[in-house]
Amino acid sequence: MKYLGGLFVGIILFAIACTEEVVDPILPIEQFFIDSELIDIWLTENAVTDTIIEPNSQIRYTINVEGPATGISPRFNEGDSIRVNYEGRLLDTGAIFDSADSADLALDNTIPGWQIMLPLMSEGDEYTIYLQSIYGYGTSGNGSTIPENANIIFDVELIRVK
Numbered sequence: 001m002k003y004l005g006g007l008f009v010g011i012i013l014f015a016i017a018c019t020e021e022v023v024d025p026i027l028p029i030e031q032f033f034i035d036s037e038l039i040d041i042w043l044t045e046n047a048v049t050d051t052i053i054e055p056n057s058q059i060r061y062t063i064n065v066e067g068p069a070t071g072i073s074p075r076f077n078e079g080d081s082i083r084v085n086y087e088g089r090l091l092d093t094g095a096i097f098d099s100a101d102s103a104d105l106a107l108d109n110t111i112p113g114w115q116i117m118l119p120l121m122s123e124g125d126e127y128t129i130y131l132q133s134i135y136g137y138g139t140s141g142n143g144s145t146i147p148e149n150a151n152i153i154f155d156v157e158l159i160r161v162k
Contacts, residue, residue: 028134035132035151042091057116060130067124072161074107074118081106083159091151111136126157
């Protein structure tokens with residue numbers, strides 16, 4: 001009988017240890033600030049010093065090549081299509097998850113970060129774009145290649161607006 005109390009306490013402690021801890025989900029705005037800080041740290045650690053911050057979205061980018069002044073910019077609201085060369089990588093590992101040469105895409109059928117950034121580009125421009133997860137594949141990721149809340153980097157060359 002004297003061991004029954006110890007057994008009871010042991011069962012309770014075991015039951016507590018086996019229950020899953022309930023974690024409050026991170027709010028999208030909190031995730032955005034976490035992502036922005038991770039991108040800024042990555043930029044500093046990789047000595048990327050010529051980064052521009054798009055003021056409305058806070059997307060970081062660098063202009064690698066400026067096309068001719070006569071280049072056309074795509075217009076999202078008018079349903080423009082684009083031809084691009086691009087490579088997408090995960091920020092944290094550098095793993096390439098997608099790339100294409102001369103890909104023809106409808107701008108309104110791309111990820112939110114492209115819908116924001118491509119209209120800032122003109123034909124011939126080449127940008128490196130650092131996207132917070134909300135502007136990429138968000139909380140769901142994209143299959144096994146892009147995890148949830150992944151920050152991503154795209155090197156994009158805007159070849160032509162159609």
